[in-house]
Amino acid sequence: MEDFHWTKLFNPEFYITMEFGGVPVGIYMVLFIVFAETGLFAGFFLPGDSLLFLSGIYSRELVETFFYIPSDFSNVTVLSLLIAAAATLGNIFGYWFGARSGQFLYQKEDSFFFKKKYLQESQVFFERHGGKAIIFARFLPIVRTFVPIIAGIVHMEKTRFMFYNVLSSIMWSFTLVFAGHYLYGFFLDEFDLDLKKHIEKIILILIAVTTFPLVMKAIKSRKKPQSEDAA
Template structure:
């Protein structure tokens, strides 16, 4: 923490390797970030997809902070399950907050933490895709933060919400963490390529993949308004 830089806040490796008083706490920080990004308004700027992908690469070291598991697959499975659980709890909290806050957020003034435009973008996304928006939103930065809140404001049936919530959490966590782990193992074992040497490129690629759809949607919306 001595050489802390504000840019570290959007760097997944910073959280994974974080330690206090000589003790690694990366796994706990990751679980809190997943909760915050899916359940708290302040979590939208945090790295989500890239954090999970890199967590898959470092799964053994991360799980060692909690419990030692000799089996490689069980390490990845346990990590993905913990992340999925954090995502479920986060989304549930977001839903509850949306249901309780009602239209308060629509009256709230913009601040450096809260931008009302994100709320409207998420509302439009939710109205277009319905319950499936909860699943799609998991893979879209910013929208995944506001989607459960919108579901709560819209009084989406709790049973239906929880079904999509649980399903989306496991799909998101398992797909990204398992992809990160086994792609890393495959390239290292078969091509002697160590992905840990290309972390910066991995982060850039994942950010582009997840943000390009949002950028294209924004451009399309502006084009339609101009017409």
């Protein structure tokens, strides 16, 4: 922490390689952040998809905090399951909050950590896709933070919510963690390219890929009123 700078808070590698008193705590930080993205409504601030992808690259180091697993496949599977569990719990907390007191968010003033437009956009997204929105939202920054809250506000059937919640968490964690792990191995074996030395580039690419749908949606929403005015 000697050379700490606040910009590191946006770098997922900072959390993965974090140590406390010389003891690695990366796995705890990863699980907490995954939970916090929906459970504590900090999705726009904390790294999500890039964190999971890099976790796949550092899978052995992360899992060894708990126990050593010789099998490479088992190692990545355990990490994916742990992350899926944290994601599931985060969504449950978001649903509970929405069901109990989510309505107050519509009256809440904007702040650095909260923008009302994110809630409204997530509601439109949920109304358009129904239960499947929980699956789609997992792969969309910001939206995944508020969709569980919307599900709670509209009192979506709990068993239906849990089905999509568990399914989306497993799909999200296994897809990104396995992609990170095996792409790392592929590039290292085939091209002698260590992706750990190109983390910044990987993060930028992942941010561009994951935010592209949101950018396109924003562009379309701006064009739509103009076309209606012209009509």
